[in-house]
Amino acid sequence: MRAGVVTPGQKDSARLIEMDMPAISGGQVLVRLLELGIDGTDMEINRGEYGETPPDDDFIVLGHEALGQIENPGTTELGKGDFVVPMVRRPDDCVDCQRGQLDMCLKGNYQECGIKGAHGFLREYLAEDAGFLVPVPEELRNIAVLAEPTSIATKGIKRAIEFHNRSANPINIAVVLGAGPLGLLATALLKLHDYDTYTLDIVPRSSVKAQLVESIGANYVDGNESPVVSLPHKIGNLDLIMEATGNSTVAFQAMSALGTNGILCLMGVSTGQKPLEVDASCLNMQMVLGNKTVFGTVSSNRSHFERSVESLASIEEKWPGWLSRLITRRLTLDKFRDGLDPDPDNIKTVIELT
Ligand SMILES: [Zn+2]
Incomplete structure (x- = not known):
């Protein structure tokens, strides 16, 4: 599968690479990623100002605002074809993380997908624990990539x-x-x-x-x-x-x-x-x-993601089409580097991963 990666600390290192397809193990599901939103943190990482590789790699897959669809639900209660948004943080052993409040992490040894110590979502497939995937209704398919921000x-x-x-x-x-x-x-x-x-x-x-x-x-x-x-x-x-x-x-x-x-x-x-x-x-x-x-305030936990999905539905109901207007640029995966250049007229760039 293809993935958009960077070398943290190195300016303008964003590039497409081929990676092995991820394999799922117990409790994990295989997600086909559909869309990825670019934000300022991604640009900072590509400027070499921020970011940390996973322990076993010298690069990191970029991206932390994503929407995907379940390809293989494994043994979980999720269904094939369900739409999901992956959470960003992965916990350490502090008391807050262990209570699910990983946005309030005390020790700072958490990982953040696409940012700090874990690969992100600018790739075609993801093997992930169901606990880090938040279901979204099909009617929010076109705007659910906004669930993370x-x-x-x-x-x-x-x-x-x-x-x-x-x-x-x-x-x-x-x-x-x-x-x-x-x-x-x-x-x-x-x-x-x-x-x-x-x-x-x-x-x-x-x-x-x-x-x-x-x-x-x-x-x-x-x-x-x-x-x-x-x-x-x-x-x-x-x-x-x-x-x-x-x-x-x-x-x-x-x-x-x-x-x-x-x-x-x-x-x-x-x-x-x-x-x-x-x-x-x-x-x-x-x-x-x-x-x-x-x-x-930084990051968010599962409860905030769930409330965010509810709010997106309320916004869409009250002001139909308004959220779609925030997505001002759509690029294919092979053009993702263009999305990392600042553009003052642009609001949200979304990379199409399919
Ligand atoms: Zn913690």
């Missing part, structure tokens, strides 16, 4: 709501920073909660991203005209902010813009170094006197 936003919003529940005042205003795939999916999830949602980016109001925000009843904010620090004066108390740009300066601006009893969820990873001068006393005082909460 949706599970990240799902986890972040769930935790933010848990934090905010300490206040009797409900969440009224929610802000999303960044209108990339993660920010757009977070926008839709917040609109499912009926929050007054504002999504900020620096693309023009005429762009597809801005149109996608407005078409589900959220408000697009052009950050060039209205940076996040100006939002409290314009729209009121910011109860919830989901940071999805990965820009550390924006993250600090969001801390000071956060409203009373507000919750700031940081979902974006920033790399490199970026010194920043902040008024630490003012920020500290605002955080304390405003009962503000800032938290980071």
Whole structure:
């Protein structure tokens, strides 16, 4: 079978190779992979900035956002032809991993398919334990490749709501920073909660991203005209902010813009170094006197994937066709390298693996 691989630490090493067909053993199923979504982490790995090979190989199969179909269910209860989405993390022996909360891993010895120590899903077939495969209904076939990024936003919003529940005042205003795939999916999830949602980016109001925000009843904010620090004066108390740009300066601006009893969820990873001068006393005082909460969130576990699949169905029902519009580029497996080049007009690139 064909697979798209990289050599971690080596810039622009992405290439197609032939690999042996995987064989299933007890409790495993054979999955024919159909689609793979490319995200920023894949691009970072191909730039040589991130990634770790499995112990026995000097390369890693790229890709962690996938949709597949069961080819051989083995002895499991899954059926041939069922659609499934594979989870990304594989646990270590810490107490959280052992309870299924592998997104909360304490020791950090987990593996992440396509990222850290385990092969990913940019290949034609996968032998996998059924416990790491999340079933998706056939009617979501065209958009289920978005289940992984949706599970990240799902986890972040769930935790933010848990934090905010300490206040009797409900969440009224929610802000999303960044209108990339993660920010757009977070926008839709917040609109499912009926929050007054504002999504900020620096693309023009005429762009597809801005149109996608407005078409589900959220408000697009052009950050060039209205940076996040100006939002409290314009729209009121910011109860919830989901940071999805990965820009550390924006993250600090969001801390000071956060409203009373507000919750700031940081979902974006920033790399490199970026010194920043902040008024630490003012920020500290605002955080304390405003009962503000800032938290980071990474990865997701099975419960978030399952909820993510339910939410995708709800989004599709409420705004038919909206999720498909997030997939702006489809490439065949032999052209997957083109999907690793940044393209500001593109939202989500999907590689067709069949
Ligand atoms: Zn662990």
